[in-house]
Structure formats: structure tokens, C-alpha cells
């Protein structure tokens with residue numbers, strides 16, 4: 001397929017392959033609306049390649065996955081997939097349901113573990129951590145328990161002697 005053919009297929013008004021914003025193409029092969037998006041896509045591709053090589057439990061990145069599938073479709077001259085709000089909203093609900101299922105199982109496992117442990121003679125103070133936040137350690141604290149599973153929410157419990 002020649003450049004002029006791909007130009008006529010895609011037209012001058014295109015959607016950026018990374019951020020999906022519409023833009024007017026100034027070059028026949030332009031697939032990103034600016035250099036920043038091209039760099040992000042390049043970084044994602046590099047990161048993805050490294051993740052496949054190093055880590056089988058790589059995280060899901062919707063932008064990255066979508067970028068790859070659209071790029072592959074461009075390559076074989078199949079129209080890009082349209083991102084539809086309803087389908088995205090539905091996927092969001094299913095994701096939340098799956099998260100709840102997994103967290104419910106974690107809760108059961110954690111409660112079972114807690115029941116097996118002996119309670120120490122300490123007064124407890126709880127700090128809920130949301131995002132990056134410093135620990136606020138109360139006076140007379142001698143012990144701590146600190147947990148964060150996804151790096152978004154965490155809990156610190158401080159123990160002070162009774």
C-alpha cells in the first residue's frame with residue numbers, strides 16, 4: 001500500500017493513535033497529534049517489550065493495549081476500532097465486580113489469618129493512607145503494622161503500650 005492510498009483511506013482529519021483526540025494531519029504518515037503523544041507511544045512500546053521479557057504478571061494498561069491493536073489494524077489496512085462510551089462504561093462495571101470478588105476473597109483470607117494470631121497488649125491508632133502520604137506516628141508508639149496491596153490505599157496501625 002502506497003502513502004497516497006493510506007492518505008486517502010485515513011483522510012486529513014484523523015484520531016491520534018495515543019490520546020484519540022482528532023487532529024488535522026500535516027504529513028501523509030502522521031498518526032499522532034503531536035510529538036508528546038508519539039513519545040508516549042514509543043515509551044509504552046518499549047516498556048511493554050521489557051515487561052514481556054522480564055515480568056509475566058505485567059500490569060494492564062488500556063491505553064497501551066488499545067494503541068497496539070489500532071497500530072496492528074493500521075498495518076493490515078483494517079479500520080480502527082471505535083471506542084464507544086457505553087461499552088467502556090459496561091467494562092467499568094464488570095471490572096468493579098471482579099475487583100469486589102477478589103477483595104472479598106482477600107478479606108476472608110485476612111480475617112482467617114487474624115483469628116489465628118494472639119492479640120498483643122497494645123492500644124491501637126489507625127491511619128488511613130490515600131496516595132503518597134507521610135506516616136503520622138503518635139507519641140509513645142512502639143509498634144506498627146503497615147499494609148498496602150495496590151499502592152493506592154493503605155492502612156497503618158500504631159501500637160502504644162497500655
Ligand SMILES: [Zn+2]
Pocket residue numbers: 016017018019020021032033034037
Ligand atoms: Zn495525541
